[in-house]
Every structure is written in structure tokens, then in C-alpha cells.
Amino acid sequence: xxxxxxxxxTTPPAGYSDWLAALKLRIHAAQQRAALAVNRExxxxxxxxxxxxxxxxxxxxxxxxxxxxxxxxxxQQIYWxxxxxxVSGSLEDAKQLISQNVPDYKIV
Numbered sequence: 001x002x003x004x005x006x007x008x009x010t011t012p013p014a015g016y017s018d019w020l021a022a023l024k025l026r027i028h029a030a031q032q033r034a035a036l037a038v039n040r041e042x043x044x045x046x047x048x049x050x051x052x053x054x055x056x057x058x059x060x061x062x063x064x065x066x067x068x069x070x071x072x073x074x075x076q077q078i079y080w081x082x083x084x085x086x087v088s089g090s091l092e093d094a095k096q097l098i099s100q101n102v103p104d105y106k107i108v
Contacts, residue, residue, distance in 0.1 A: 056062045
């Protein structure tokens with residue numbers, strides 16, 4: 001047997017509680033910034049994909065079925081993609097809508 005009390009039952013040092021509260025806020029703020037950065041990057045990617053599809057449909061005569069083909073092919077090729085609906089019809093339609101209505105989108 002050890003005579004030491006579990007960490008949760010020991011008295012924290014002076015200032016520890018305030019430091020812990022501030023640390024939790026910093027962690028939460030960093031998580032929020034990371035989520036926003038990921039969302040920004042994914043939005044830019046989706047917009048670029050939609051713009052690419054529109055260009056190929058316009059210039060090369062690709063039909064709307066290319067979206068269904070992408071929905072089938074991409075999840076098989078990019079197995080690590082967390083969102084299996086990335087190129088589903090409704091999301092792809094949204095990407096095209098964004099690229100049609102925001103043609104000069106800039107990554108900031």
C-alpha cells in the first residue's frame with residue numbers, strides 16, 4: 001500500500017484553480033479556431049470542386065451524371081475522408097450554387 005492520496009484528493013497549490021480555468025478557456029479557444037480553419041479550408045475546397053465541375057460541364061459537355069460518378073468514386077479512392085457524403089448530389093448541387101453565385105471567391 002502507498003500512503004499517497006489520489007491526485008484528485010490532494011490540495012492543489014495556490015493559484016492552481018485560476019490557472020486551470022484559464023487553461024480550459026485557452027484550450028476551448030484553440031479548438032474553436034481550429035474548427036473554423038478546417039471549415040474555411042473545406043468550404044474553399046467544395047467551392048473549387050463545384051467550379052471545376054461547372055467548367056468541365058460547360059467546356060467539355062460533361063452531364064449532371066458526373067456528380068453521381070464522383071459520389072461513387074471518391075469515397076473508394078479517399079478512404080480516410082470522414083464525411084462520406086462529401087460529393088453526394090445535394091452537397092454537390094450546393095457547391096455548384098456557391099461557385100455560380102460567388103465566382104470570385106478568394107481564400108482569406
